[in-house]
Amino acid sequence: MTLIIYYGGGLLGGLLVPRQAFTDEVAFTGSLTVNGTTTGVTPTLSKARAGSNFFTISGTTATGVVATGDNTSAMDASVIVTFPSAVTSFTITYRNA
Numbered sequence: 001m002t003l004i005i006y007y008g009g010g011l012l013g014g015l016l017v018p019r020q021a022f023t024d025e026v027a028f029t030g031s032l033t034v035n036g037t038t039t040g041v042t043p044t045l046s047k048a049r050a051g052s053n054f055f056t057i058s059g060t061t062a063t064g065v066v067a068t069g070d071n072t073s074a075m076d077a078s079v080i081v082t083f084p085s086a087v088t089s090f091t092i093t094y095r096n097a
Contacts, residue, residue, distance in 0.1 A: 024064040025095050026079070030087040041087050048078035055079070 030041040045057045054077040055064045062079045083090070 023096070025061060026063075027061045027093040027095075028081050028090065029060060029093070030083050030090040032086055033088045041083050041085055043081045043083045043090075046080045046082070048080055049076055052076045 028043050028045065030043055031038050032041050033039075043060055045060060045062055047055075047057065053065065055062050057063075057079075064077070081090075
């Protein structure tokens with residue numbers, strides 16, 4: 001399963017927008033429940049535009065940063081979240097870092 005989280009008018013509408021007073025941080029987790037047993041499924045995060053300076057990725061967390069260069073495209077802050085197997089639920093956790 002792959003999620004693409006778009007900046008701007010997309011799915012989560014600007015979740016990774018850096019601001020002077022705070023920095024957005026978004027973490028992703030998943031799980032699969034089969035016959036009452038739940039197992040964690042760890043996703044892989046990647047940038048839709050590899051050269052984007054708009055955010056960083058560490059493990060399963062994307063963190064907005066003050067951008068350098070031209071970040072005028074919605075793809076500049078888009079996160080691709082790929083789960084290696086099926087999931088029955090996923091959680092997106094936002095915090096003001």
